[in-house]
Amino acid sequence: MNIPLMDLRAQHDSLEKEINEVIREVISEAAFIGGRHLNEFEEAFAKFCGSEFCVGIDSGTAALYVVLKNLGIGAGDEVIMPVNTFIATPNAVRMCGAKPVFVDVSERDYLIDTSLIEDKINANTKAIIPVHLYGGVCDMEKMKELSDKYGLKIIEDCAQAHGSEFMGKRVPILGIGCFSFFPAKNLGAYGDGGAIVCDDPELVKKCRMFINHGRTEKYLHETEGFNFRMDNLQAAILNVKLKKLEEWIKKKNEIAEIYSHKLKGKFRLQENREGDKNSYHLFVIRSDKRDGLGKFLEASSISSGIHYPVPLHLQPTFRYLEYEEGDFPIGEMLSKEILSIPIYPELEMEKAEFISSKVLEFE
């Protein structure tokens, strides 16, 4: 018995008939770029999030870039984000010509420490990107306060948080969110995919033009643009999977409950605020013998992962920002202690029990 970190094959098997059917439909209609499946997905996903609009994009990274660019962020601007996130977040900022500014994360929930943000705000600061990492939701009340006080844009990186909730609202909470449909995410395409979800019709209009060569008519181009479109085949597959997403999140929460119940008190876990709902893209535990624990689980045929082993300020590519080891003590400590254990909707409860008992055996 081998337990993977997530099992995309099992998910496909559970939907094989419907997925094959929509793939055949797209092929027989020969409408590959744009079309009814994409329109249907954009409408359904906006509704799922409780937001006005959704624009399909060809990756989560591009979704971040397109939003930043169309909010006018560029050279000379600074954008604040947590030091522990996937590299896509700072890369999108850098691609706009702006400067990523890192903030340490909180030991309680591993998300951006909102009490440290104000210190990093200066005349060049234009935006904050809170990242709802692992499915946990950042303190968006504090974020709103900072946004109002300093006139900053808030762009939520929701790539790991499809369906996560803050005070009864699904992310994005403050109006602009970027999603990834990378296959392993809570909602995954059969290839790359992403989306911008927002409530601002003007921003949507700009982004729609930008991702399609600034086009107004087939060969008439009004603005700067590029090609970042989501294709119709991915949208058709996502339509099938979106119908299952609520059920999948529920399953993941049941697994998370088993882990929390068994491991609480013995391992430090990501804490959720009262009333928030975590959709558990990942379940992360902490151990000061993390590498040993990973190897021990591997020997019992249980896969695990580290998200992420190198904090952003120590990534070689960000040397030019001149950060040093010791600048973000919590982020650095977490990078040495965190371990993601298997969580996916098809994981049987007995296996979650088995994984818990193996983890407990190690300590």
Ligand SMILES: *Cc1c(COP(=O)(O)O)cnc(C)c1O
């Ligand atoms: C996956 C991810 C992205 C980027 O998404 P892609 O679709 O892989 O480009 C951005 N931010 C975070 C936090 C992610 O996990």
